[in-house]
Amino acid sequence: MSKPKLSPEFVKLCxxxxxxxxxxxxxxxxxxxxxxxxxxKDTYGYNHPPRAVRDVKEHGIPIEMFRxxxxxxxxxxxxxxxxxxxxxxGQQLGRTAFAKELKAKLVAEQGARxxxxxxxxxxxxLQIDHRIPFEVLGDIRDAVQKTExxxxxxxxxxxxxxxxxxxxxxxxxxxxxxxxxxxxxxYPDNYTHIAMREARxxxxxxxxxxxxxxxxxxxxxxxxxxxxxxxxKEIIEAHLKNAP
Numbered sequence: 001m002s003k004p005k006l007s008p009e010f011v012k013l014c015x016x017x018x019x020x021x022x023x024x025x026x027x028x029x030x031x032x033x034x035x036x037x038x039x040x041k042d043t044y045g046y047n048h049p050p051r052a053v054r055d056v057k058e059h060g061i062p063i064e065m066f067r068x069x070x071x072x073x074x075x076x077x078x079x080x081x082x083x084x085x086x087x088x089x090g091q092q093l094g095r096t097a098f099a100k101e102l103k104a105k106l107v108a109e110q111g112a113r114x115x116x117x118x119x120x121x122x123x124x125x126l127q128i129d130h131r132i133p134f135e136v137l138g139d140i141r142d143a144v145q146k147t148e149x150x151x152x153x154x155x156x157x158x159x160x161x162x163x164x165x166x167x168x169x170x171x172x173x174x175x176x177x178x179x180x181x182x183x184x185x186x187y188p189d190n191y192t193h194i195a196m197r198e199a200r201x202x203x204x205x206x207x208x209x210x211x212x213x214x215x216x217x218x219x220x221x222x223x224x225x226x227x228x229x230x231x232x233k234e235i236i237e238a239h240l241k242n243a244p
Contacts, residue, residue, distance in 0.1 A: 003033035010084045014061060021046070022055035025079070034080040038070050048159065050166060053079050058134050062086040103128055105147050116157035116188055117205040126152040131187065132180040133165050151186075157203070161185045168195035204232075 014026050024044055028035040040049040057063050062082030070076040106128065113120045130137065131151050153161065165171050170179040184191040184201055194201055206214035221231045 004081065006030075006081065007084060010081075010087065013087070017056075017059050017061075019055065021052050022059055022061075025052050025056050026061070029080060034066075034068075034078045036068060036070070036078040037076050049077070051162065054135070054162070054166065060087055102145050102147070102150065103152075106150060106152050109147055110152055113152070114154040114157050115151040116153060116161070116185075117203050119154070119205050119207060121154050125154060127155065127158050129153045129158055129161065132177050133171060135165075135171055136175045136180055137177050164195045170196055 011030065014030065017023050017026055025035055025040070028039065037049040040046040040052055044052075046052045053063055053065075062084070063079050064082040065077050065079055067075045068078045103123070103126075107123060107126075111120070112123050112126060114126065128150050129152075131149055164185055170176055179196065180186045182192040183196075184194040188201075193199070217228060217231070221228050224231065226234075
């Protein structure tokens, strides 16, 4: 596959990026024309390729996905630069680094727990995340970081949010902050939709001694040839019907 011709101005702006992860993606694409998920994992050790590509987008550089054949013959995702005319250099200059003080304030206000799973986690396992995705809102430069604009998420919840947001029409096209403000992924305690889909969600995590209960649940659903979410819904519905 031949490399697309890029204007010197576009290349120069791409090379302004110095943060390691997005720079790695940019340099690879500049050299070879595209980068695959296999490259990101095997060559550079990034186990969550979409996150690395998202870093590039957050610098205002357009990226598009397509499919290529991997080493095993299966189709895998690959990424290349999108339309240079859609570049937004100067509007989004990468994430503002989160200060340790911000995390300390979030823990003090929200507790050391995941905002999605509502479970306690060691502080080191919690990640600071923008309630409204950076891709939609961007960073407000030189502004005080307000705790109400951020949430603490465990790694699993953060990945789930990233996947859902990255496939949302508001993320891809509309980019309206007000849409995000009504979304579960931004405000799980007060929302009207999930990634613009009329739905409701309850995330449950079993930890410690509770894992025994989960194992019993898993065994029971296997015996009934049902899936766990569906069976849990049945139990809740039956309980509510019999409630006084």
